[in-house]
Amino acid sequence: MGQIVIAYWSGSGNTETMASMIAKGVEAAGGSAKVVSVDDIQPSELENEAVFALGCPAMGDEVLEETTMEPFVAEVEKFASGKKIGLFGSYGWGDGEWMRQWVDQMKNAGAEVLGGEDAICADAPDDEAEAKLIELGKKLAAC
Numbered sequence: 001m002g003q004i005v006i007a008y009w010s011g012s013g014n015t016e017t018m019a020s021m022i023a024k025g026v027e028a029a030g031g032s033a034k035v036v037s038v039d040d041i042q043p044s045e046l047e048n049e050a051v052f053a054l055g056c057p058a059m060g061d062e063v064l065e066e067t068t069m070e071p072f073v074a075e076v077e078k079f080a081s082g083k084k085i086g087l088f089g090s091y092g093w094g095d096g097e098w099m100r101q102w103v104d105q106m107k108n109a110g111a112e113v114l115g116g117e118d119a120i121c122a123d124a125p126d127d128e129a130e131a132k133l134i135e136l137g138k139k140l141a142a143c
Contacts, residue, residue, distance in 0.1 A: 003032040004140045006086075007041050008055035009069040014090035014124050015055045021130050022053055022088065022119070025137020033137070038068055043075035051084045051143040053136070058091035062098040073105070081110025084143045086136045088119035096120050114139045 004026045010016035016037075023033035046052050054076065056069040064070045076085075087102055099117040106113050115136045121129035 002049075003034050004051060004053065004137075005041070005046060005049055006033055006035045006053040006055070007038050007046070007072075008035070008053075008088075009038045009057075009065050009072075010055070011057060011059075011065070012090075014121075015057045015088070018088050018090065018119070018121070018125050018129070018133055019053070019055050021125060021133035022055075022086065022137040022140070025134035025139075026141045027137075028134065029138040029141035031137075031141030038072045043072050046076060047079045049083070051140050053086035053088060053140060055088040056102075057089045058094060058096075058098040062091070062094045062096075062101075064098060064102060073102070077105065077109040080106055083111045084114055084140070085111045086114045086119065086140050087117070088133060088136065090121050090123060090125070092123055114143070 006019045008019040019035045026033040059065045119136045
């Protein structure tokens with residue numbers, strides 16, 4: 001099992017915290033995790049990875065962050081077919097529509113989305129969200 005990359009964009013720090021919780025799950029399952037901001041990684045660095053996670057909070061009218069994360073995801077979409085991807089993020093309003101759309105986007109690109117839209121939370125992650133994030137990390141590590 002190689003290192004699982006967990007790349008995220010975070011505005012308030014909630015999604016960054018979520019990334020660390022996923023890493024705890026990867027490590028609890030005996031894996032190694034690399035948590036990195038999308039500002040510090042190129043999408044092409046994920047191209048040879050069979051398994052990875054992407055995180056972004058809901059922005060605006062429940063969409064991905066538009067200046068950094070959306071272009072990053074558009075590049076990943078080009079090579080997502082056959083990949084196993086975990087998606088996660090926080091929101092402050094709405095009902096998770098951005099995550100449903102993101103899951104569909106990645107599935108339509110040919111990826112298997114581990115955990116579907118389970119790894120979301122309103123605002124900062126609570127105990128329930130932490131359990132789901134750790135479980136996602138374990139699923140990533142098991143691939």
